[in-house]
Amino acid sequence: MRMSVAASWVEAPLKQFVDDARVHYAVLLHPSGQVLGQYGFARSVDVMTACALAAAIDASSRALGMLVEGKAFPSLHYAGRERQIFLAEVPAPGGRLLLLAVFDWESSLGLLQLYHEEFRARVGEMAPPIAHNAPAIAADFEKELNKNLAVMFGRA
Amino acid sequence: MATTPFAPLLQSIIRHRGVTGVLLVGEDDGLVVDSVLQVGVNGAAFAALTASLYRKARRSAEAAGLGRTGYFELDAVDGRVLAAGKNELVFIVVAEARINVGLLRVELLKAVERLP
Numbered sequence: 001m002r003m004s005v006a007a008s009w010v011e012a013p014l015k016q017f018v019d020d021a022r023v024h025y026a027v028l029l030h031p032s033g034q035v036l037g038q039y040g041f042a043r044s045v046d047v048m049t050a051c052a053l054a055a056a057i058d059a060s061s062r063a064l065g066m067l068v069e070g071k072a073f074p075s076l077h078y079a080g081r082e083r084q085i086f087l088a089e090v091p092a093p094g095g096r097l098l099l100l101a102v103f104d105w106e107s108s109l110g111l112l113q114l115y116h117e118e119f120r121a122r123v124g125e126m127a128p129p130i131a132h133n134a135p136a137i138a139a140d141f142e143k144e145l146n147k148n149l150a151v152m153f154g155r156a
Numbered sequence: 157m158a159t160t161p162f163a164p165l166l167q168s169i170i171r172h173r174g175v176t177g178v179l180l181v182g183e184d185d186g187l188v189v190d191s192v193l194q195v196g197v198n199g200a201a202f203a204a205l206t207a208s209l210y211r212k213a214r215r216s217a218e219a220a221g222l223g224r225t226g227y228f229e230l231d232a233v234d235g236r237v238l239a240a241g242k243n244e245l246v247f248i249v250v251a252e253a254r255i256n257v258g259l260l261r262v263e264l265l266k267a268v269e270r271l272p
Contacts, residue, residue, distance in 0.1 A: 114201045114204045
């Protein structure tokens with residue numbers, strides 16, 4: 001399994017999270033779907049797909065949370081037969097990021113929640129500020145997306 | 157935490173001298189179902205870590221051909237952690253080092269028997 005990051009500050013907190021929580025896959029991304037770092041995936045197309053789906057799930061669950069509770073749900077968990085997913089918000093200076101983790105029954109939702117809290121704290125300390133006035137989908141989004149994937153999978 | 161049908165079972169354990177917390181936790185997800193805790197114990201973190209430990213101890217015993225683990229005890233410098241479970245639920249007890257372990261063990265196993 002390999003870890004790859006598009007921004008150097010991501011590596012330490014993501015590695016710590018993976019080591020502690022014993023997850024199979026972990027991806028840190030912008031809510032737009034742009035990847036910042038990942039562990040476990042071997043192909044860039046899989047990372048791109050996971051990010052797109054995670055961003056869509058986040059957008060949907062936020063809207064649903066606003067509808068039924070007046071505020072966005074901070075995290076989401078789905079337990080499959082063999083594997084489970086955990087998708088949670090990670091506050092960063094000036095904005096928010098998303099953490100997607102895939103784990104099996106060797107770990108647990110409780111452990112994911114615990115180590116997610118620690119991950120949030122580390123990201124809060126280490127992440128650079130996210131621009132407040134950046135559009136949801138920047139004009140150069142696709143270029144940035146491809147650049148990050150290329151950096152992570154060795155085609156930069 | 158809101159009162160659940162398990163509250164009487166938790167109360168039967170917490171009333172023992174030296175017990176500082178009792179939690180009923182899902183063995184697989186490590187989430188707290190109900191708890192009675194004194195200030196100073198991070199319930200969610202403790203529950204998740206101890207449930208994981210209990211689950212691994214149970215699997216170790218099974219892998220060694222020792223059968224199912226019914227009771228688990230961790231002896232630390234300043235206290236003890238006791239755990240026992242049934243049907244994917246685990247009682248976890250946090251106690252001071254000076255407790256009467258034998259008595260507490262009996263009470264814990266009785267509570268486990270009363271789990272659905």
